[in-house]
Amino acid sequence: MRDQEQPESANCSAEGLVRQVKMVTRTAGIELAGENALERYDAGAYAQVLSTSRSESGNGLVAFTYLRMNKKLFEGDNWQHLVEFVKSMSEGGQNIRLAECDSCKTNLYVGFIKDKNVKRTKKGAPV
Template sequence: MLLDHGDRLLSAAKGTFQGTGAKLSGKVAGIHWHYNTRSHAAELTAGYYNTRHRDGYLPIARMFSKHGVVFNFTCMEMRDSQQPEHANCSPEGLVRQVKMVTKTARVELAGENALERYDSGAYAQVLATSRSDSGSGLSAFTYLRMNKRLFEGDNWRNMVEFVKNMSEGGRKIPDSDSRGTNLYIGFIRNKNVEKTKEAALA
């Protein structure tokens, strides 16, 4: 029922926005709790029919591919080792599975962070998951939880380094966003940049 609903919704959205230049994406929740159990109870409860013997994300990826919609997924910064042992979590396993199904379905994959993180370890994990070594690489990344803490000393330095690394990894960052955000980051393109460029951070 959820897949049928999604198909109807994406069909309507495609009909509405076709020809406008808008890029549509659909958000899929990263339900990584109990991912390492036989039942995958948390995912099933949320409506994702993903079990040990059934890939619940491939039908979603195929639906997105059918309509040319980007598969937007979360928890890109999370590591299994940082999760409580009793919850049998595996955000890394879940992200790997989603990367593989989006590659199989030939649909673009975009990512987000789930938690408020400013440390280099979280950024390193995003960089690792953004690569296409196994499955799809990221076509876009949305940084969530931007607030005044981001602009504190080490936090800002980590963010600048992260944006630079994403850019140098072949992921194009727009020179400015459509809302004209005045956010300047130096040395985004390469180490010899003479002029500070604007970078859009969502």
């Protein structure tokens, strides 16, 4: 989360905590891994993780565990945001926008999920 997303009454800094942890891991010479703590599927949340994953001083994320995979992940724009996030993470944290169509047949584009959501009914013979 970004600090601006915290209620003022909480008197805390999520971004400050991440900076402290990154500094300590760099000082200790250990690798930093992360995971999402909240159930969020918006582009802003993924951008925050991407920001944390990058580092000019060599203490970015070496691994990330994605929690809260559920049905909601596949609704609306949530799937596209996740796919763009995963692709960005695999490209070293570069923000990559996926096309609506996929000529490489990777099944990652949004239309793949939309096509799969079409209900198919089987016709049966009455018994």
